[in-house]
Structures are given as C-alpha cells and as structure tokens.
Amino acid sequence: MFNARIAFATAAAALVLAACSSTSLKDSWKDPAFTGPTYKQVLVLGVTQSDSARRVFEDGFANALRAVGTGATSSYNTLAGGAVSNVQLSDALAKTNSDAALITRVLRVKKDVSVTPGFAGPGFYGRGYGGYYGGAWASAPDVNIYDVITIESTLWNLKADKPVWSATSEVTEPASVAKATEELAKVLIGKMKADGVI
Numbered sequence: 001m002f003n004a005r006i007a008f009a010t011a012a013a014a015l016v017l018a019a020c021s022s023t024s025l026k027d028s029w030k031d032p033a034f035t036g037p038t039y040k041q042v043l044v045l046g047v048t049q050s051d052s053a054r055r056v057f058e059d060g061f062a063n064a065l066r067a068v069g070t071g072a073t074s075s076y077n078t079l080a081g082g083a084v085s086n087v088q089l090s091d092a093l094a095k096t097n098s099d100a101a102l103i104t105r106v107l108r109v110k111k112d113v114s115v116t117p118g119f120a121g122p123g124f125y126g127r128g129y130g131g132y133y134g135g136a137w138a139s140a141p142d143v144n145i146y147d148v149i150t151i152e153s154t155l156w157n158l159k160a161d162k163p164v165w166s167a168t169s170e171v172t173e174p175a176s177v178a179k180a181t182e183e184l185a186k187v188l189i190g191k192m193k194a195d196g197v198i
Contacts, residue, residue, distance in 0.1 A: 023183035026150075028167040030195045039155070039198050041071035043078075043098040047105035051081060056177045057104070064185035070198045073098060093158055100164070104153040104184075107168070148172050149180075153188055155197055165197045 042065055046057035058074035065072035078092040093101065148170055155165040167188055174180035192198045 022172045023180070023187050024170050024172075025187050025191060026168045026170055028191055028195070029165065030197065031162070031164045034164045034197065036196065038196060039070070039100040039157075041073070041096065041098045041100075042155070042198065043073055043075050043093060043096055043101040045075040045079070045101055045103045047103065049081075051076075053177045054081070057181045060178055060181035061102070061104070061185045064182070064189055065198070068189055068193065068198075070189075071097075075101075089158055099157075099159070101156045101158055102153060103156060104151060107150045107152050109147055109149050147174075149174065151184065153184075155192065165192060165195060167191060 044058045046054045062072035073096040
C-alpha cells in the first residue's frame, strides 16, 4: 500500500555537479494484472527538500510527457512541500483531473572512481651518436571521482491505491537538475510507452 506521507527528502544536493552526464535504466516492473486503459493525465511529483529543484524537475518531466501526447501537471501547483496525506493527494488528483501519479525519489548517491593508467614511452639520454639511452618515462594516472545517483520512479493508480509501474535508473554525474530531468524523462517515458501504461 502506498504510504502517502511523502517526506520530500534529500535529492537536490546530488544534482548540481557540472560534468558529462549519462542516464541508464537498470530495472523496471509492470503490474501483470494491468490491461489498460493507458493513463491520459499524470500528476508529476518530485521528492526533494529543494523547492527550486522540485519545480525544475516536475516542469521538465511534465513537459516531456505532454510532448509525447500524455497530459501532465506539476504537483507543486497543488501540493506544498513536506508530508502529504491521502486526502491531499486525492484532492490534487481531482483538481488536476489526473488518473495517475508519477512519484520520483532518490534512493542513494554513491561515489565512483575511474582511473586511467599513465602512459609509458621510450626516451633519450645524453648527446651525440652514443647518447641514445633506452629508457621510459611515465605520466601519473588520471583519477576521476564522480557521483552515481540511483533514482526510483513509480506510477501509481491512487484510486486503486496501488502501483502499476516502477523503474530504477542511474544518473551519472548530472550537469544540472534540468539536464538530468531531460535525460531521465527520455529514458522513462520511452519505457512507459513501450509497456503500454501511458
């Protein structure tokens, strides 16, 4: 059963590092009993302490849903931050004419390390004809430390009080909340379309 007391907990702090980012789908699940119809209007909820990050995420994801023909509304217009009750969620669904809610939260953030070995090549020592010296020089290895964010997104049928679809994704070193949202939406919306839930 969906626990409607959503704590809008820490997520935004991990979404501000400037670097090359990538997003991949790790796992997904669809209710085997779901036979349709597809959801036509989705309420988008981003779980984060940061109000600005929440607004950027929800607006970006809602826009991406509308771009593929699915109605979508950002939840911040009808739900304040903090704990949310079942009654509040039901009211938000009614006000936005939504038949499902997509709730996205950060499960964990971990540090990964990438090490590129140094290069070794031949060298010369001394001068003149006999000055050749067989040797090598080596550069220091290149070490990069970056964040990998694991994100869970669940599509809820709140009238039936149960999830119908869920996915776990990894976002590697996001450049910004907006960029991470764009990449995540592309991956998740494509999968939801393929699974026939939207």
